[in-house]
Amino acid sequence: MTDTLTYDGSFNGLLTTVFEIYAHKIKNPTIQTQLQAQQPLFGTSSSVVTDVDKAQRVYKRLQELSTAGDMSMFYRAYLSEIRGIENTLYEYCRMTFTAGKAPTGDYGNTTLLKLSQAAKMVGREKHRMEAFIRFHLIDGDIYYANCEPDFNVLPLISSHFKNRYADQRWVIYDLKRDFGISYDLDSVQEITIKFNDPGLQRGITNKIDGQESRFRESENNYRNLWNQYFKSVNIESRKNMKLHLQHVPKRYWKYLSEKVA
Amino acid sequence: MNYERIKEKLEILADAAKYDVSCSSSGSKRKNTTKGLGDSSGMGICHSYTEDGRCVSLLKILLTNVCIFDCAYCVTRKSNDIKRVAFTVQEVVDLTINFYRRNYIEGLFLSSGIFKSPDATMERLVRVAKKLRLEENFNGYIHLKSIPGASDELMQEAGLYADRLSVNIEIPTKEGLKLLAPDKDHKDFIQPMKAVKNAIDLYKSEKKIIKSTPVYAPAGQSTQMIVGATGESDRDVMYSAHYFYNKFQMKRVYYSGYVPVANDARLPAIGTEVPMMRENRLYQTDWLLRFYGFDIREILNDQHQNLDMDIDPKLSWALRHLDQFPVNINRADKRMLARIPGVGLKSVHKILSARRYRKLGWEHLKAIGISINRSRYFITCDSRDFERRDLTASQIKNQILSTSHSKYRNNFNQQLSLFA
Numbered sequence: 001m002t003d004t005l006t007y008d009g010s011f012n013g014l015l016t017t018v019f020e021i022y023a024h025k026i027k028n029p030t031i032q033t034q035l036q037a038q039q040p041l042f043g044t045s046s047s048v049v050t051d052v053d054k055a056q057r058v059y060k061r062l063q064e065l066s067t068a069g070d071m072s073m074f075y076r077a078y079l080s081e082i083r084g085i086e087n088t089l090y091e092y093c094r095m096t097f098t099a100g101k102a103p104t105g106d107y108g109n110t111t112l113l114k115l116s117q118a119a120k121m122v123g124r125e126k127h128r129m130e131a132f133i134r135f136h137l138i139d140g141d142i143y144y145a146n147c148e149p150d151f152n153v154l155p156l157i158s159s160h161f162k163n164r165y166a167d168q169r170w171v172i173y174d175l176k177r178d179f180g181i182s183y184d185l186d187s188v189q190e191i192t193i194k195f196n197d198p199g200l201q202r203g204i205t206n207k208i209d210g211q212e213s214r215f216r217e218s219e220n221n222y223r224n225l226w227n228q229y230f231k232s233v234n235i236e237s238r239k240n241m242k243l244h245l246q247h248v249p250k251r252y253w254k255y256l257s258e259k260v261a
Numbered sequence: 262m263n264y265e266r267i268k269e270k271l272e273i274l275a276d277a278a279k280y281d282v283s284c285s286s287s288g289s290k291r292k293n294t295t296k297g298l299g300d301s302s303g304m305g306i307c308h309s310y311t312e313d314g315r316c317v318s319l320l321k322i323l324l325t326n327v328c329i330f331d332c333a334y335c336v337t338r339k340s341n342d343i344k345r346v347a348f349t350v351q352e353v354v355d356l357t358i359n360f361y362r363r364n365y366i367e368g369l370f371l372s373s374g375i376f377k378s379p380d381a382t383m384e385r386l387v388r389v390a391k392k393l394r395l396e397e398n399f400n401g402y403i404h405l406k407s408i409p410g411a412s413d414e415l416m417q418e419a420g421l422y423a424d425r426l427s428v429n430i431e432i433p434t435k436e437g438l439k440l441l442a443p444d445k446d447h448k449d450f451i452q453p454m455k456a457v458k459n460a461i462d463l464y465k466s467e468k469k470i471i472k473s474t475p476v477y478a479p480a481g482q483s484t485q486m487i488v489g490a491t492g493e494s495d496r497d498v499m500y501s502a503h504y505f506y507n508k509f510q511m512k513r514v515y516y517s518g519y520v521p522v523a524n525d526a527r528l529p530a531i532g533t534e535v536p537m538m539r540e541n542r543l544y545q546t547d548w549l550l551r552f553y554g555f556d557i558r559e560i561l562n563d564q565h566q567n568l569d570m571d572i573d574p575k576l577s578w579a580l581r582h583l584d585q586f587p588v589n590i591n592r593a594d595k596r597m598l599a600r601i602p603g604v605g606l607k608s609v610h611k612i613l614s615a616r617r618y619r620k621l622g623w624e625h626l627k628a629i630g631i632s633i634n635r636s637r638y639f640i641t642c643d644s645r646d647f648e649r650r651d652l653t654a655s656q657i658k659n660q661i662l663s664t665s666h667s668k669y670r671n672n673f674n675q676q677l678s679l680f681a
Contacts (some may be wrong), residue, residue, distance in 0.1 A: 033271060105614030108625045131306045135363045137650075143362065162302070166296040221264045225356070226365050228268055232275035233321060234311040237520055238535055243314030246309070258309055 002028040005043040007034040007086075011032035011078055014086055015055035018093050031086035062093060076119035079152045088114050125155040130160050132252050133172060137219050145168040146255060154181050158188045193230045225255050243249035271356070274323045277337050278372055280522075281429070281485065282515045284318045286367035286402040288480040289424040297398030297554045299361060299368070301424060305402075306367055319404060319647040320360055322387060324348055329372030332429065332442035334490050336522045347376075353389050354397065363400050368402030368424070379410035379449075379467045388417060390422035402480070407453035409445065416456040420464075420478040423516040425512070428453045429485040433501045437491035440527055457482050458509045481512035488543060489536040490528055492520040496561040499546055503557045516543040542568040543621070549574060552606055553599045557570070574660060576602040579639055579655040589640045591620050602637030635661055 004027050007013035016030070021029050039045060063071060074092065077085055091111045095103045106112050135143035143165070152175050158181045159171065165183070173180035173193060181189045253259040272543050287305030304476045307316035323337070325347035331339040358371045375382050381532060386405050393399040405419050407428040428450055432438040435489060457478060464477035488498055488617055502514040518540040540615055549555040551573070560574050579586065579602045588597050590612060595641045598609045608631045615629065617623060620643035626632055638657045641647045
């Protein structure tokens, strides 16, 4: 008989769930987010209320038994939002607590290998976002960028952008998860924007059919210069579209002006 | 800003600079400590990729395509009838800053045709870098070309503002250089490399004593060779590369398959295919030397002057040294693990780490991600299933080739296709 536990999808929520499993000695737990939860045919289902203190206790214990690399892997795997990753994460916690030591580098172990592969995917997406974010200077001297990353990587990229663009105000908005990060020359905050016209706002990215671009002239000029540059550095006689697509998969194109124009 | 004019210049001067293949933006330690613009302390980032699959990381342009030299392999050679333009220092600075702010690029890669004199050219390049660093508080990546023949003092100054300096040797052999670039002297290429290397060493040793010593070209220097222009062998190319790595502690040597840009009897005709396969094999060899602990003489020597095109250099080496195999995955040291065909360094690391917990069998190795198809002839692991037949090198090679599909297959298939 399995017990299904649902949580709110947050990292603390997941850790609280791990806490509850131990507190109530639940035998065969299945963890799901409340969004994807389905009433199980057999067994029971209960929802876990996120409790920061409980989460902290689990996190601290995990930290004591792990290396910094393990913790980063754990967090990144969580951010992957892959269906069922919660159960692998729980399994990992269980292994760690039972052995009194994290299975660092045990790549022969399926649980660890799965997590390390998920973390790797997230790391790759993080790196892609650091590369493919394109800022546009909009009213109020804010550099604005939209994105729709495969995984929830904004928490991972904020320090990169903060260090790099320390002297300009910027906003990076994740349209898929409907939240963004904003930097006000001092610190980075999480924000949500109420778009007046969501369709139009998406259009901020690139070409809008039958519509004048809403940017200033200088902004369009720089975009065109970039597009021109992109065209000029290509060596026609070496063309290799397969490789090109491998590096820049089509799902990212809509936010890359050089690929749309 | 005169937008149309800039656009035209950008078109011409980016086009002329694209044959420089270096695009790396990593290896520097320039942190953004003063709340300025940019930070190049992390890894390199490719912000886009051109349709030829190459990375676009830096704004790679020439300052001008005016040149007093007449090198046969170069688009901007004096005798070529093309439009000549030049950027002003301010224009380059504006472009760099504005591209950078929009997260288009990691920084600037500035090269130039040689106008008036090498010193005049180098001085102008340095001025761009200086302006970016001192006036714009820019901490992005700057790669400057060392102009052959420029004075040591200018090279000294260049390294204070640039992250990387490079001078392209272009032709791997002295004889080739004499043939294709009669105005250039081999010594003029070596001189700036020496100057940079000495300066790097000097600043490093001073830094040990005085902590406030500025960094000098923190991402080191690199060079580039054209392959396939003068009939040089792979051995010639890689031995030159080896020389540069050792003698000048180069961070990178780049190999650039010659793209025909001129009708010249000394060179491959326009329309000749770019030797991309060969380029790829040279890079593989380069990696074997730098990361896999191979010695250049093991891979290329008097008996083997050229690399195999149909198999990678590591497999080729292993087939010549079957006496050193099979390797026991659970016992072998790091050096030997790295020599197994189909096992990369990431896998080596994973194997070393995973075998502390348990003996590894085929299923583990497969899950870790090694290429079983190529490696199975060369390893034993915790399984009774291993290659028992005493296969010869050519048998193994044929089996591997028949079970794999290289994306380059068409490039080396010597057999004529019946239904092409």
